[in-house]
Amino acid sequence: MKINRVIIFNLASMKFLIILFIGLSVVSVFAQSDADSIEVYLIDGYVKPEPPLKFVLSFFTSDIAKSVVIIDGRYSSTVSDEFGDMHKAEIGLEDMKFNGKIVSFVIITENENGIKFTSETFDFDLPFEPEIKGGSDFVQLCIFGGAIFLLPYPNYVIQNGQSSFSLTKEIPIISFRSSNLNYPAGFLSLEYSYIFDADAKNYLRAGYKKIYELKFLKYLSPGFSLYTNFLGNNGVGLELSTGLFTIADTFTLYARYRYNLKPGDSSGNFHELSLGLYSGFFSFYLK
Missing domain, CATH: 2.60.40.10 (Immunoglobulins)
Structure with missing residues (x-):
């Protein structure tokens, strides 16, 4: 009986050792696999x-x-x-x-x-401008962008009860990147305007525009600028523009209202209503 018990005990011990060996081998294989992987x-x-x-x-x-x-x-x-x-x-x-x-x-x-x-x-x-789909599309986009870059936009001016037609051209010079897909966080721009039927026809301004993307419209953009007509009318412009819809996934048609203030002389104040196309295609981007 003692011999049988010893044999049974030895068999049980061997089974336990075999199971333990197999378990340790499996763990070792998985551990080695994890150690060899590259994160x-x-x-x-x-x-x-x-x-x-x-x-x-x-x-x-x-x-x-x-x-x-x-x-x-x-x-x-x-x-x-x-x-x-x-x-x-x-x-x-x-x-x-x-x-x-x-x-x-x-x-x-x-x-x-x-x-x-x-x-x-x-x-x-993919960046908001331009959206690359192919080499030939990119060339066409550059040509189209160049034409838009040179095109002035219509502007309606009201000053001292008198209204005038104007052409204006704004160029984003420096844009600031954002986490949004479609537009930068804001941009610095230069703008030249020519007002017909006005004593002072030429205006040059520099300004900053902040862009907030919207769900129901493309964006809302408050901004301010400093302007001069080179004849003594120097002041500040406060504006608000709204992006309406995009063209060719690159240009955004916007409507803008701007009120221009001449410090110390309210007779130099004037309003502007305009339509234009925004694009940061030729802008220099900063982080």
């Missing part, structure tokens, strides 16, 4: 709005690796062709076509043993 930590993943458009990508990895980015599941581009843990690249988008403004991408890393790993899916927003 990607994204730093930058955005598109510069000024042409030529480039995708700016930078990230670091948990271990040294080579890396490739797959954009929109179709376009492959090498980020790092040498082993390292810091990776960065600027990738041109001129020849790529996308169906929407939000574009996904994944990062493929390869360790020193030749094993490849795929990161989680990230995405970036």
